[in-house]
Amino acid sequence: MTVQEELFALQDREYADFQSRLVPTVSRQTFIGVRVPQLRKLAKRMGKVREKQMQEQRQDFMQALPHSYYDENMLHSLLISEINDFDACISAVDAFLPYIDNWAVCDILPPRIFKKEHRRLLAEIPRWIGSDQTYTCRFGIEMLMTHFLDDDFKPRYLELPAQVHLDEYYVRMMVAWFFATALAKQWKATVPYLENHKLGIWTHNKTIQKACESYRITADQKEYLKGLRLGKAAGAFDRG
Structure with a gap:
């Protein structure tokens, strides 16, 4: 067959x-x-x-x-x-x-x-994330989330998804998923991205929503994140 x-x-x-x-x-x-x-x-x-x-x-x-x-x-x-x-x-x-x-x-x-090939993989990820194709970009962000938020993490890696500006639902959702996961694994390095409004308003709020749904985020952290939610008045911070 x-x-x-x-x-x-x-x-x-x-x-x-x-x-x-x-x-x-x-x-x-x-x-x-x-x-x-x-x-x-x-x-x-x-x-x-x-x-x-x-x-x-x-x-x-x-x-x-x-x-x-x-x-x-x-x-x-x-x-x-x-x-x-x-x-x-x-x-x-x-x-x-x-x-x-x-x-x-x-x-x-x-x-x-x-x-098994994190060093070589890391060299490929920026070009995927930088793509203007929805699912190529999404794939790159997912690879960064899957492989570089644990032992091989460096704070500068957070900049790659933070700089994505594709106005595509499935990209923005992956960025939110990435930052919610980063909050669970690398809280100290990640929370300033919300405190300083480095994400678009939709992605910012979706990140907080997904983080608050996670069992890996403590109750105190969830309460703090809820206080960082942005309303329509914060539209000036929306970077799309």
């Missing part, structure tokens, strides 16, 4: 209906309805097969961009995450990012090899 035929063999129409409601930016007609555990299982099988014919099938699938179906894009992301060579992985990521058209495909992409 072709890859597309394999996906249709796993089709669940009710799940497709459900998934399409979660990803409203994508047409319902593009959803086959393959559950994520099944996609992961298929990606692992395709990634491990060493038979020449299967390797060629995998390569042909990953070069056949753009794909026709949401589930094909999800599978493509998961296949990239199976790549164990850093340079090959970066090439595959860069080839695929321009074709991502929704948050779910973007957020399931993060490759495992990145955990």
Whole structure:
């Protein structure tokens, strides 16, 4: 079977209906309805097969961009995450990012090899964050959040998402998610970004909302953050 035929063999129409409601930016007609555990299982099988014919099938699938179906894009992301060579992985990521058209495909992409290559990954992140493409920018912010808010954290990294000015919902939401996570992990370095109104008013308030929903933020911290919320009168601070 072709890859597309394999996906249709796993089709669940009710799940497709459900998934399409979660990803409203994508047409319902593009959803086959393959559950994520099944996609992961298929990606692992395709990634491990060493038979020449299967390797060629995998390569042909990953070069056949753009794909026709949401589930094909999800599978493509998961296949990239199976790549164990850093340079090959970066090439595959860069080839695929321009074709991502929704948050779910973007957020399931993060490759495992990145955990082992922080120094090299850090060199790639600024160009992704600096992109004017919604999901390339979102992916870059997510990589910074995932890999550089713990042991490898440096306060200057916070400037990268703070300087993003793309007026796109899924970018602004990721910036808010980033800063809410940064508050939980690096409070002292992060809270001045709210105290000094360094984020747009929507992102500022969304950051506080998400932080207050987090179990990793203490009760006292949540009370302090609530006092930093901005109203319409603070519009002068809105940087978009």
